Amino acid sequence: MMAMKYFDNGLHLGKDLEIDLWREGNLIELFSTSRYGLAYSAAVRGFSARVTSNTGGIDFVDRLVPPLPDLNREVLEDHFYERRARCRKLGVRERQESIAGKTLYNAFLLNHVPLLVTNTLFFSDEDLPHWVVMTGIDTKFMHFNNPLDANPRKRKIELSALQKFIGFHGDQSMVEVWRQ
Numbered sequence: 001m002m003a004m005k006y007f008d009n010g011l012h013l014g015k016d017l018e019i020d021l022w023r024e025g026n027l028i029e030l031f032s033t034s035r036y037g038l039a040y041s042a043a044v045r046g047f048s049a050r051v052t053s054n055t056g057g058i059d060f061v062d063r064l065v066p067p068l069p070d071l072n073r074e075v076l077e078d079h080f081y082e083r084r085a086r087c088r089k090l091g092v093r094e095r096q097e098s099i100a101g102k103t104l105y106n107a108f109l110l111n112h113v114p115l116l117v118t119n120t121l122f123f124s125d126e127d128l129p130h131w132v133v134m135t136g137i138d139t140k141f142m143h144f145n146n147p148l149d150a151n152p153r154k155r156k157i158e159l160s161a162l163q164k165f166i167g168f169h170g171d172q173s174m175v176e177v178w179r180q
Contacts, residue, residue, distance in 0.1 A: 002133045002145055003113035003177040004047060033131060034059050035173040036083040036092075038115055042177045043090035050093035050112075052103070054172040059117070059129070099172045101137070101162050108137050112176040116144070119168050122157075123148055129168040 001018060005011050024044070025037025039049035053059075058080045088094075097103070099116070107114045114134040120126045123146060132155075136143035141156040142165075149155075157165050166172050 002147070003115060004042060004045060006113055007047065007177070007179040034080060034083055035117070035175050036080065036087050038131070038175045039087050039092045039177075040083055040090065042175070043087060043092050048091075048178050048180055049087070050095065050176045051087070052095050052097060052099055052172075052174040052176070054096065054098045054167070054170075056096045057171075059171065059173055099166050099174050101142070101159055103174070104134060104142060104162075105137050107174075107176050108134065110176075110178065112178040115175040115177065116166055117168055117171075117173040118165050120148070122165060129171075 001011075001013050001021060005013060011017075021038075021041045022033075024041045025033040035051045035053060039051050042049040058076060104114055104116075115131050116134060117129050117131055120128045120130045123130070130146075130148065132144045132146050134142060134144050135154060137159075139159075141158055142162055143154055143156045146155055166174075
């Protein structure tokens, strides 16, 4: 919602939109949000999107500790690949590469809003994947908004710590959103 609002000031933010985005982006079996789900939600609303991942595989599934009991891997895979196919039909771009400071800097120069997966351990005692919105980058810090913050405020992380911040247990994912 934050990325879309940046490009469309008239966008009405509310529970209905939040629930729609959650439904479209959810990986169901993981109770988490997929990079393709986020990209799909943007693309279906007329925004451009690109997904980047260093694995090319399903987000986070093999990184959760402890592993999810009763994980229906077939349902998870079907949902993941179905959402990826929908993204491809909508023209969502894809690339498989590691995400570094230069990647983020280049996205920001193109006026893209990067959504990055990180670990909730940076904000809480839980060890779960979590998406944040990059709002800026300079010579010392990457600035971002965290939707988990009760009082939304801009946060920052030193560029020297960026590689630890990007990703969840080594799995990196990013979704860039923009308007043509």
